[in-house]
Amino acid sequence: MTTTPDDAARAPAPDPTSPVAPGDVAAPERGLRVLARATDALRLHTPSGWRALRADLLDHARRVYRPSAPLRARHPGGEYVVAGDVLVARVRTALAAVPGVEVTAVRCTTDAQDRLDVLTVQIAVVFGTPVLAVADTVLDLTAPAVEGLLGPVGAAGPAPRVHVHVGDVTRARL
Structure with a gap:
């Protein structure tokens, strides 16, 4: 089967989660897309109590005993x-x-x-x-x-x- 330029344009985009083949020049770009999607997903699903927990953790860290000089x-x-x-x-x-x-x-x-x-x-x-x-x-x-x-x-x-x-x-x- 031969492909024409029109067929290549209609071909599905490469799967960004597929393993990277050696010499694949599109791999860094694909990796950045995967990272961006993962980051966006994590931002959407931040637990509601995280902000309060974060403040408590920072307060606790400030109160941790530190010996003076x-x-x-x-x-x-x-x-x-x-x-x-x-x-x-x-x-x-x-x-x-x-x-x-x-x-x-x-x-x-x-x-x-x-x-x-x-x-x-x-x-x-x-x-x-x-x-x-x-x-x-x-x-x-x-x-x-x-x-x-x-x-x-x-x-x-x-x-x-x-x-x-x-x-x-x-x-x-x-």
């Missing part, structure tokens, strides 16, 4: 190690009484020897609060909190840098 500290008797979370709590406590300010995040960055390199304090302030004065107050209260826990600043290396970041301004009282 160790921080080297020094006192007259020698060196010791403090968990970074302890310093974060100490800084939050020191800044809790500053009017018109809420600490939204405290991050510790250490050097290769686990010494505090950078302490970043992110705050929210009430609209109208003088930001530079608040930043000075945050710096003034943070230094003794760090020294009280880690020992004299700069005793075991360069003094850590403290950054104050105003991440939000709000109209509500904090």
